[in-house]
Amino acid sequence: MEAKDISPQRVYWTAFIGLFFDYYDLYLFIYLEKTFATHFALSAAQSDALQFTGLAGVGAGSLLFGYxxxxxxxARMMLAVFVLYVLGISGISLAWSEASLLGFRLAASLALGAEWGISHAFMSERVSRERRYRYAALLQFAILGGLLAAMAARYALPVVGWRWLFAASIVPVTLLSAMRWRWLVAADAVVATRAGEANGAALRVAGDTGGRLGAREALAFAQCLGLASLTIASGTVNVFFAKELPQSAWYTALFWLNVAPGMLLGAWVVRRAGVRPALVIYAIALVALSLFAWVSAWPERKLAFALVLPLLNGIPFGLMGAFFNEVFAHYRTMLSGAAYNLGRILAGFAPVLITALGLHAGGHYFVFTAALGVGVFVIGVGLRRTRPLTRERGDDSR
Known part of the structure; x- marks a missing residue:
């Protein structure tokens, strides 16, 4: 198969469908926490263990399957992850005890952790640098699987029960893996030469990662992990904060959908200015929004904060997939996926930290999000300078 025969759209949809339903099941499990506790007579400690298993599985999956x-x-690992995902979700839908639910939850979480890193690396190596950030932002739209989970938990759960909500996602992913397996394996043999030239360095064929990890990768990993932790924490604490606000279906949809234009905005800024300016703009806007919500006397400031914050968070969410894949020379899939997913684990403790410090009372919650913005600003300024994504000579429409 020639490199020119690989369609970026085909790569995108292959990655998007699997990732979309992974996010659906991940958030569905969170929304059904009380349902599981009632059905399996779980204690508070057992419910917490189920949620922690989900986080731990995501991190472990990104490391193991990324490597x-x-x-x-x-491509081969993407297919393997599809199989693991189907086994995990099938098991959850048939779970007969707390132990079985825990085990299948771990399997499904391993698949999600693996899916993010593999999907972004697979696509980044087959799309020109000029278009890579746009495709990475569009791929992050898969997080809207969480919106589908929210609506399913609200409207379908009373009708069909929780088991069928999980089983419903098995069919599309099974069909996807059956339809695409030959193309995926064949595509794995193609070297993305044009993408490599646009990057200024060869992006290697999967498996050609014989170099050792050095100081450059260690520094890049620390920066990427910090960026993921701080920006995802901003989204996590917004979910925590939004529980006190109107819970209608309309507001739930807005909380999820507002992240989409932010992702496209981030890709647009990166295209014209580079990654570092995009992060600096995000950080300054986050600090400004937090300070406004803290000092303003406007009665609707809290709701405005909760609705605008996803728009801002879309900027780093949309660029991380492409940027993480550019900064690592070796073990690209493992390191980029681990930085993102381990960052998600650390960000998951943000609400606990807010409560422990008493920042959820008064206006101090907004001090916490302002501090996150300052952290992103420091990381953004410390990144090596990135150039705008101007069209390279000879670059085509890929």
Whole structure:
């Protein structure tokens, strides 16, 4: 198969469908926490263990399958992850005890952790640098699987029960893996030469990662992990904060959908200015929004904050997939996926930290989000300078 025969749209949809339903099941599990506790007579500690298993599985999956993807091929591992995902979700829908639910929850979480890193690396190596950030932002639209989960938990749960909500996602992913397996394996043999030239360095065929990790990768990993932790924490604490606000279906949809234009905005800024200016703009806007919500006397400031914050968070969410894949020379899938997913784990403790410090009372919650903005600003300024994504000579419409 020639490189020119690979359609970026085909790569995108292959990655998007799997990732969309992974996010659906991840957030569905969170929304059904009380349902599981009632059905399986779980204690508070057992419910917490189920949620922690989900977080831990995401981190472990990004490391394990990311490493295997770099060594054995991203497309092959994408198919393996599809199989693991189907097994995990099938098991959840048939779970008969707390132990079985815990085990299948771990399997499904491993698949989600693996899916993010593999999907972004697989696509980044097959799309020109000029278009890579746009495609990465569009791929992050898969997080709207969480919106589908919210609506399913609100409207479908009383009708069909929780088991069918999980089983429903098995069919599209099974069909996807059955339809695409030959193309995915064949695509793994193609070297993305044009993408590599646009990057200024060869992006390697999966498996050609023989170099050792050095100081450059360690510094890049620390920066990416910090960026993921701080920006995802901003989204996590907004969910925590929004529980006190109107809970209608309309507001729920807005909380989720507002992130989409932010992702496209981030890709647009990166295209014209580079990654560092995009992060600096985000950080300054986050601090300004937080300070406004803290000192303003406007009665609707809290609701405005909760609705505008997803728009801002879309900027780093949309650029991380492409940026993380550019900064690592070796073990690209493993390191980029681990930075993102381990950052998600750390961000998951943000509400606990807010409560422990008493920042949820008064206006101090907004001090916390302002501090997150300052942290992103420091990381953004410390990144190596990135150039705008101007069209390279000879670059086509890929």
């Amino acid at each position: 295997l993807a770099d060594r054995l091929g991203r």
